[in-house]
Amino acid sequence: MPSLTMIEAVRDAMDVMMARDDRVVAFGQDVGRFGGVFRCTDGLQGKYGASRCFDTPISESGIVGIAVGMGAYGLRPVAEIQFADYMYPAYDQIVSEAARLRFRSAGEFSAPIVVRMPCGGGIFGAQTHSQSPEALFTHVAGLKTVIPSNPYDAKGLLIAAIEDDDPVVFLEPKRIYNGPFDGHHDRPIVPWSKHELSETPQGHYTVPIGEAVVRREGSEVSVLAYGTMVHVAEAARRSVGIDAEIIDLRSLVPLDIDTIVRSVTKTGRCLIVHEATRTSGFGAELSALVQERCFYHLETPVVRVTGWDTPYPHAQEWDYFPGPNRVGRALMRLMEA
Amino acid sequence: MNVLPLGLHIPEPQPCFGRADVSGSHLSDAGRVPRPAVDVEAREIRHLAYDLIRVLDGDGRAVGPWSGACTADQLRSGLRAMLKTRAYDARMTMMQRQRKTSFYMQCTGEEAIACGSLTALQAGDMNFPTYRQQGLLIAQDWPVVDMMCQVLSNEKDRMKGRQLPVFYSAREAGFFSISGNLATQYVQAVGWAMASAMRGEGRVAAAWIGEGATAENDFHAALVFASVYRPPVILNVVNNQWAISTAQSVAGGEGATFAARALGYGIPALRVDGNDYLAVHAAACWAVERARRNFGPTLIEWVTYRAAPHSTSDDPSKYRAQEDQAAWPLGDPIERLKDHLIGRGAWSEPRHVQLKAELDEEIAVAAKEAQSYGTLMEGTKCSPASMFDDVYKQMPTHLREQRQELGF
Numbered sequence: 001m002p003s004l005t006m007i008e009a010v011r012d013a014m015d016v017m018m019a020r021d022d023r024v025v026a027f028g029q030d031v032g033r034f035g036g037v038f039r040c041t042d043g044l045q046g047k048y049g050a051s052r053c054f055d056t057p058i059s060e061s062g063i064v065g066i067a068v069g070m071g072a073y074g075l076r077p078v079a080e081i082q083f084a085d086y087m088y089p090a091y092d093q094i095v096s097e098a099a100r101l102r103f104r105s106a107g108e109f110s111a112p113i114v115v116r117m118p119c120g121g122g123i124f125g126a127q128t129h130s131q132s133p134e135a136l137f138t139h140v141a142g143l144k145t146v147i148p149s150n151p152y153d154a155k156g157l158l159i160a161a162i163e164d165d166d167p168v169v170f171l172e173p174k175r176i177y178n179g180p181f182d183g184h185h186d187r188p189i190v191p192w193s194k195h196e197l198s199e200t201p202q203g204h205y206t207v208p209i210g211e212a213v214v215r216r217e218g219s220e221v222s223v224l225a226y227g228t229m230v231h232v233a234e235a236a237r238r239s240v241g242i243d244a245e246i247i248d249l250r251s252l253v254p255l256d257i258d259t260i261v262r263s264v265t266k267t268g269r270c271l272i273v274h275e276a277t278r279t280s281g282f283g284a285e286l287s288a289l290v291q292e293r294c295f296y297h298l299e300t301p302v303v304r305v306t307g308w309d310t311p312y313p314h315a316q317e318w319d320y321f322p323g324p325n326r327v328g329r330a331l332m333r334l335m336e337a
Numbered sequence: 338m339n340v341l342p343l344g345l346h347i348p349e350p351q352p353c354f355g356r357a358d359v360s361g362s363h364l365s366d367a368g369r370v371p372r373p374a375v376d377v378e379a380r381e382i383r384h385l386a387y388d389l390i391r392v393l394d395g396d397g398r399a400v401g402p403w404s405g406a407c408t409a410d411q412l413r414s415g416l417r418a419m420l421k422t423r424a425y426d427a428r429m430t431m432m433q434r435q436r437k438t439s440f441y442m443q444c445t446g447e448e449a450i451a452c453g454s455l456t457a458l459q460a461g462d463m464n465f466p467t468y469r470q471q472g473l474l475i476a477q478d479w480p481v482v483d484m485m486c487q488v489l490s491n492e493k494d495r496m497k498g499r500q501l502p503v504f505y506s507a508r509e510a511g512f513f514s515i516s517g518n519l520a521t522q523y524v525q526a527v528g529w530a531m532a533s534a535m536r537g538e539g540r541v542a543a544a545w546i547g548e549g550a551t552a553e554n555d556f557h558a559a560l561v562f563a564s565v566y567r568p569p570v571i572l573n574v575v576n577n578q579w580a581i582s583t584a585q586s587v588a589g590g591e592g593a594t595f596a597a598r599a600l601g602y603g604i605p606a607l608r609v610d611g612n613d614y615l616a617v618h619a620a621a622c623w624a625v626e627r628a629r630r631n632f633g634p635t636l637i638e639w640v641t642y643r644a645a646p647h648s649t650s651d652d653p654s655k656y657r658a659q660e661d662q663a664a665w666p667l668g669d670p671i672e673r674l675k676d677h678l679i680g681r682g683a684w685s686e687p688r689h690v691q692l693k694a695e696l697d698e699e700i701a702v703a704a705k706e707a708q709s710y711g712t713l714m715e716g717t718k719c720s721p722a723s724m725f726d727d728v729y730k731q732m733p734t735h736l737r738e739q740r741q742e743l744g745f
Binding site: 101 | 527528557558
């Protein structure tokens with residue numbers, strides 16, 4: 001099996017689907033001729049033609065708006081928002097239109113679209129190249145929100161998203177586009193080729209939306225993470241030597257609550273980790289669900305390690321980013337309690 | 338240096354044909370505006386964005402290059418559609434007053450635009466309407482009972498009671514699901530038309546927006562995308578002078594026409610008498626032919642007047658004078674088409690009175706049937722269990738659990 005980076009895996013997913021289904025089209029800013037600022041659509045225009053993969057004006061609302069219209073026509077658009085930080089002009093189209101079209105028309109129309117957006121920090125991206133807005137999507141009925149942590153999942157989940165008949169917000173943590181990042185920014189970058197989950201099958205396969213995966217089995221504490229934080233959590237666990245069970249949620253809505261409950265019921269402790277700001281972040285929903293469903297099994301309060309409730313700073317990147325030290329300390333606190 | 342003090346300009350609340358016409362756009366005489374070839378370049382017809390295409394003159398005669406060749410049968414059918422739309426509006430407004438539903442919106446005075454435009458489209462084309470194009474359904478004889486059931490949110494409401502009244506959806510009728518969020522559909526129509534072009538399938542999209550909503554971002558987005566990709570879309574702007582209480586001058590209509598918006602995008606624009614059924618039909622046919630022959634988008638500003646309140650929750654006497662409406666120079670679309678047909682010897686006062694009575698009766702009978710399936714306040718509605726359907730194609734676990742929590 002070839003070893004791919006996240007970028008190559010995302011591109012391969014679109015390549016596979018564009019070859020299989022001529023209704024699949026890809027577009028966004030710099031997506032066509034140039035192949036995307038992160039190279040995720042490199043070569044697709046040359047292979048499938050400009051009417052299948054093309055550049056758009058700089059208008060996020062326009063990009064998602066035409067995707068909704070194309071979806072209603074019967075196409076399978078894969079729209080790219082260059083950075084998740086710039087999705088706000090498209091928020092009306094995503095929330096008021098894509099998410100509700102099936103419901104409000106009682107199934108007459110639907111929006112089988114994917115909106116891809118690079119997200120997350122750890123790259124000195126500061127306020128407008130680092131955000132993790134997933135909670136702004138998970139709060140919206142009618143949307144599916146997906147976030148992969150490795151090339152294998154990225155390809156399988158994106159193919160599943162393109163085939164899904166519901167609108168899917170597909171968040172791509174740009175910090176792990178080229179290699180897994182465990183938060184140790186002072187260490188050399190490790191490429192994906194050294195990681196077993198870069199082994200990506202050729203051709204078509206899917207990773208089902210709505211299924212979490214236990215990355216590491218453990219008995220002492222359950223760690224709920226997604227995206228870059230899966231790798232950070234693993235590094236933190238290793239450094240503090242706690243037998244934590246690490247769950248990569250992969251799909252936030254729909255959420256694989258069974259896997260979470262099974263794990264927390266077993267360990268009696270729960271740590272939630274995300275880059276996004278804390279207040280009303282997705283961690284709050286996870287915490288509430290664990291509290292509701294595992295109350296009598298919990299030996300300690302649920303703990304959240306998240307970004308601070310501030311805009312994402314530039315110079316203070318590593319004080320903001322919830323790195324392995326903070327996660328490790330939280331793990332130890334949980335075990336002491 | 339002698340400098341005048343700065344002062345913010347707040348437009349006076351006046352429609353463009355009100356006490357003073359400050360937009361610089363005047364009433365063109367009927368028949369005076371030329372009819373260009375459909376492959377014309379936008380820059381060659383810039384003046385059409387400031388003129389007004391009119392066919393019916395003061396005596397009800399069809400004159401000039403846009404007068405076209407509507408048969409008497411076609412025009413009688415248009416008259417019938419407009420009368421039926423007005424009768425429908427009147428009945429539904431009454432039902433709202435009788436508390437059989439929560440809300441209604443009339444299109445009084447604007448019937449010609451939807452009913453006339455529809456005649457230019459074919460099966461397979463798609464309208465992306467606002468909440469004031471009910472004529473698109475009625476003109477194609479879409480069952481009014483079905484529309485009424487939606488307004489009443491009863492057990493036969495195909496939207497299952499989920500949507501505010503008048504937010505219809507009728508895919509078979511080429512009528513896209515209406516959203517409460519203004520302007521969103523405008524750019525979706527462009528995307529739909531792009532899809533048609535990408536598939537090479539020759540279907541056209543008709544986008545609809547009011548002049549007030551042209552201030553929304555998606556109006557601009559739609560024009561940019563239509564300009565760039567030149568898909569087969571007709572960009573309709575219904576300028577009825579009022580956005581709830583706000584006159585068109587506050588939407589930016591004081592300095593330029595809404596048709597003129599298109600010029601900066603290189604999109605051909607027409608400005609048309611929206612109360613002149615013949616002009617509506619001819620302009621819509623021109624734009625649809627352009628689109629169908631791959632010459633790209635057209636923007637049409639339909640100049641009309643919102644004769645009725647904005648909605649059943651609105652009282653226009655609080656913000657506009659009765660004289661303003663009386664001063665409206667483009668008249669009533671139904672009266673004008675009636676006069677034209679009578680002048681042609683193809684219609685008569687007694688036939689008009691009889692048709693109106695027949696349509697009133699038809700609507701009354703339909704209303705009775707619709708009410709027999711329930712109303713918002715009485716009778717059966719869709720089960721609360723159905724509230725959890727169609728959020729997603731397949732119901733996820735968390736929704737299944739919430740449905741159970743509600744007792745289903």
